[in-house]
Amino acid sequence: xxxxxxxxxxxxxxxxxxxxxxxxxxxxxxxxxxxxxxxxxxxxxxxxxxxxxxxxxxxxxxxxxxxxxxxxxxxxxxxxxxxxxxxxxxxxxxxxxxxxxxxxxxxxxxxxxxxxxxxxxxxxxxxxxxxxxxxxxxxxxxxxxxxxxxxxxxxxxxxxxxxxxxxxxxxxxxxxxxxxxxxxxxxxxxxxxxxxxxxxxxxxxxxxxxxxxxxxxxxxxxxxxxxxxxxxxxxxxxxxxxxxxxxxxxxxxxxxxxxxxxxxxxxxxxxxxxxxxxxxxxxxxxxxxxxxxxxxxxxxxxxxxxxxxxxxxxxxxxxxxxxxxxxxxxxxxxxxxxxxxxxxxxxxxxxxxxxxxxxxxxxxxxxxxxxxxxxxxxxxxxxxxxxxxxxxxxxxxxxxxxxxxxxxxxxxxxxxxxxxxxxxxxxxxxxxxxxxxxxxxxxxxxxxxxxxxxxxxxxxxxxxxxxxxxxxxxxxxxxxxxxxxxxxxxxxxxxxxxxxxxxxxxxxxxxxxxxxxxxxxxxxxxxxxxxxxxxxxxxxxxxxxxxxxxxxxxxxxx
Amino acid sequence: xxxxxxxxxxxxxxxxxxxxxxxxxxxxxxxxxxxxxxxxxxxxxxxxxxxxxxxxxxxxxxxxxxxxxxxxxxxxxxxxxxxxxxxxxxxxxxxxxxxxxxxxxxxxxxxxxxxxxxxxxxxxxxxxxxxxxxxxxxxxxxxxxxxxxxxxxxxxxxxxxxxxxxxxxxxxxxxxxxxxxxxxxxxxxxxxxxxxxxxxxxxxxxxxxxxxxxxxxxxxxxxxxxxxxx
Ligand code: SF4
Numbered sequence: 001x002x003x004x005x006x007x008x009x010x011x012x013x014x015x016x017x018x019x020x021x022x023x024x025x026x027x028x029x030x031x032x033x034x035x036x037x038x039x040x041x042x043x044x045x046x047x048x049x050x051x052x053x054x055x056x057x058x059x060x061x062x063x064x065x066x067x068x069x070x071x072x073x074x075x076x077x078x079x080x081x082x083x084x085x086x087x088x089x090x091x092x093x094x095x096x097x098x099x100x101x102x103x104x105x106x107x108x109x110x111x112x113x114x115x116x117x118x119x120x121x122x123x124x125x126x127x128x129x130x131x132x133x134x135x136x137x138x139x140x141x142x143x144x145x146x147x148x149x150x151x152x153x154x155x156x157x158x159x160x161x162x163x164x165x166x167x168x169x170x171x172x173x174x175x176x177x178x179x180x181x182x183x184x185x186x187x188x189x190x191x192x193x194x195x196x197x198x199x200x201x202x203x204x205x206x207x208x209x210x211x212x213x214x215x216x217x218x219x220x221x222x223x224x225x226x227x228x229x230x231x232x233x234x235x236x237x238x239x240x241x242x243x244x245x246x247x248x249x250x251x252x253x254x255x256x257x258x259x260x261x262x263x264x265x266x267x268x269x270x271x272x273x274x275x276x277x278x279x280x281x282x283x284x285x286x287x288x289x290x291x292x293x294x295x296x297x298x299x300x301x302x303x304x305x306x307x308x309x310x311x312x313x314x315x316x317x318x319x320x321x322x323x324x325x326x327x328x329x330x331x332x333x334x335x336x337x338x339x340x341x342x343x344x345x346x347x348x349x350x351x352x353x354x355x356x357x358x359x360x361x362x363x364x365x366x367x368x369x370x371x372x373x374x375x376x377x378x379x380x381x382x383x384x385x386x387x388x389x390x391x392x393x394x395x396x397x398x399x400x401x402x403x404x405x406x407x408x409x410x411x412x413x414x415x416x417x418x419x420x421x422x423x424x425x426x427x428x429x430x431x432x433x434x435x436x437x438x439x440x441x442x443x444x445x446x447x448x449x450x451x452x453x454x455x456x457x458x459x460x461x462x463x464x465x466x467x468x469x470x471x472x473x474x475x476x477x478x479x480x481x482x483x484x485x486x487x488x489x490x491x492x493x494x495x496x497x498x499x500x501x502x503x504x505x506x507x508x509x510x511x512x513x514x515x516x517x518x519x520x521x522x523x524x525x526x527x528x529x530x531x532x533x534x535x536x537x538x539x540x541x542x543x544x545x546x547x548x549x550x551x552x553x554x555x556x557x558x
Numbered sequence: 559x560x561x562x563x564x565x566x567x568x569x570x571x572x573x574x575x576x577x578x579x580x581x582x583x584x585x586x587x588x589x590x591x592x593x594x595x596x597x598x599x600x601x602x603x604x605x606x607x608x609x610x611x612x613x614x615x616x617x618x619x620x621x622x623x624x625x626x627x628x629x630x631x632x633x634x635x636x637x638x639x640x641x642x643x644x645x646x647x648x649x650x651x652x653x654x655x656x657x658x659x660x661x662x663x664x665x666x667x668x669x670x671x672x673x674x675x676x677x678x679x680x681x682x683x684x685x686x687x688x689x690x691x692x693x694x695x696x697x698x699x700x701x702x703x704x705x706x707x708x709x710x711x712x713x714x715x716x717x718x719x720x721x722x723x724x725x726x727x728x729x730x731x732x733x734x735x736x737x738x739x740x741x742x743x744x745x746x747x748x749x750x751x752x753x754x755x756x757x758x759x760x761x762x763x764x765x766x767x768x769x770x771x772x773x774x775x776x777x778x779x780x781x782x783x784x785x786x787x788x
Binding site for chain 1: 620621622623624625627628629631632635636637650652662663665666667668669670671672674675697698700701702703704721722724754757760763765766768769772773777778779780781782783784785
């Protein structure tokens with residue numbers, strides 16, 4: 001249940017019984033709206049670049065759009081454009097986009113950061129990769145590429161063959177002066193980019209005042225693999241699907257693939273047979289279990305620093321899940337199993353053996369989870385380290401666009417599987433797990449309970465698949481050989497990945513490749529909350545908070 | 559050795575018993591021991607001995623970059639258990655490790671950091687490159703930011719292909735590396751086009767001139783010339 005008092009819906013502008021009344025929203029925005037566009041997912045209002053904040057404040061405060069899920073930036077022949085994708089935590093099917101065009105000669109538009117804190121990083125990324133500048137932005141510098149980088153690679157006239165120079169600077173203490181005054185000395189500490197506790201190549205610039213963390217600045221971009229460019233260079237039908245596996249690579253592959261599948265299917269108007277939907281749902285939940293197991297294992301690793309018991313236990317269970325997924329998809333980690341319009345192939349033969357394997361796993365799971373509770377959550381040391389540390393409250397989580405277990409553990413009752421149903425989820429019986437404390441402990445507990453729910457979903461899917469009539473096992477609908485969505489069709493769609501809302505924006509230009517492919521990664525937004533959780537705490541709590549966010553750098557940097 | 563076993567020396571039957579004493583736990587009496595008899599010495603060249611030692615106790619740097627590192631973790635964990643092969647002591651600090659497995663995509667921002675980590679490892683040191691990305695840039699080879707293989711920056715001894723390689727493949731690669739170290743072979747140090755250099759030493763082309771005002775002459779930099787890399 002959500003912590004907040006339910007909003008009085010009649011007060012909210014634009015809400016009707018069956019969705020949104022965009023004309024009412026347009027009236028609300030008044031003169032700031034220059035024109036309107038229709039995207040496949042929602043209506044969009046085109047807004048003047050110097051009135052962005054007015055429009056966004058109105059939409060947030062009067063119309064209840066409290067979730068800025070994504071900011072897309074792109075360059076056209078004649079203009080730059082930023083798109084703010086707005087949703088409601090209460091009901092993510094109520095969406096609206098705010099489009100802000102600026103000229104190519106002088107690409108400046110007003111920053112949305114005062115309205116949504118999450119826009120801070122998103123706009124830095126837009127500046128870094130596309131080259132739009134944001135007026136009044138608190139800290140407009142590159143975020144993914146090195147400071148000395150020349151040019152903006154997602155722009156139209158970028159020359160990729162030019163040499164680049166990258167520096168290896170030692171870091172200065174960014175707030176040294178602030179603290180000298182009151183007599184206390186601060187110390188600057190680099191954590192990462194090569195450090196076992198950063199879960200990959202993350203660099204956390206930390207300023208310590210004594211034992212306490214005075215300032216944290218996550219520095220990302222050490223794994224920026226140009227995923228968006230790769231997708232823009234691939235054809236819709238087959239060439240993009242392998243890449244999602246490599247965003248959240250903690251075996252969450254199928255969940256990511258689903259994000260692309262859902263977006264592209266909605267864009268091109270493809271159906272998915274019911275049988276394939278059930279298989280998708282089942283395999284995606286296996287991925288969620290595998291991802292949460294790894295999160296649990298590495299969390300224990302970071303909190304007790306043990307590479308032995310808990311870590312090995314979680315990996316033991318992951319091996320079983322990987323085995324099942326390997327039987328299904330033929331690969332251990334990079335499944336590449338979904339296809340537009342369905343899945344790659346049917347369940348492995350003999351089906352009985354496959355189902356038995358799954359049933360064995362599911363039967364053993366409650367016992368294993370008890371084991372984990374003995375080993376981890378009921379452990380006194382663990383509780384001392386995690387209860388009441390790294391607290392994130394619901395309002396802050398929303399401001400930063402946090403989703404997934406991170407938001408749910410702070411009492412934000414938001415899960416796209418239920419709130420914006422896709423696949424077979426709305427036919428099945430399961431619960432969304434939430435907690436109210438918002439501390440490190442709650443986040444871990446949430447993940448462990450989500451594993452139980454995933455197991456419930458899988459069980460129901462297996463029952464369905466077992467009884468599915470043989471001549472009705474259609475795994476793919478009829479998909480044209482070459483997909484060419486309508487010119488200038490735009491869409492933003494999201495699914496519930498292991499870490500939260502994983503969304504994709506695609507603009508088509510009528511060819512068989514997307515003109516713009518933008519990935520909204522949950523980890524990117526979740527990581528942004530780290531300073532809120534860690535400042536004022538001790539260093540070990542910073543490490544625990546970072547671990548409890550469960551970030552994957554492949555997805556943060558893309 | 560207890561005084562009891564001293565007493566039984568007189569009853570010793572074999573040379574081995576004479577040496578070890580009758581009271582010794584027979585777990586220590588291996589076949590090898592029997593073969594050595596009363597003079598348990600092995601004569602070998604010091605170099606061979608050192609190579610054998612090195613290949614049988616490898617300290618691996620805990621170094622994770624991208625997707626491949628998940629399979630690397632599986633390689634260390636239950637089921638595959640790299641430790642069985644004498645190569646499973648994960649060290650968090652490069653100063654205590656002699657093998658670095660590079661599991662993932664190297665991008666421009668990370669390149670200099672990886673070189674620094676490698677430089678901090680004591681000699682002799684060995685590199686296993688894990689996965690297509692580390693070999694060539696893999697699926698991201700065409701990206702604007704991706705270094706086309708770890709070998710552009712540090713010398714590599716063994717390449718393990720795959721995307722990602724299965725844990726079994728990595729075990730095989732490490733075993734091969736051990737074999738080579740045991741034989742005393744090392745990788746030739748390849749030409750490294752992207753050495754860290756001082757900014758002042760770079761050729762004064764358009765880019766360097768442009769950056770000259772922003773960057774200190776003494777700053778260490780790495781230059782990525784995308785055109786000249788394979
Ligand atoms: S080789 Fe494949 S699995 Fe390994 S890091 Fe590259 S993309 Fe990931």
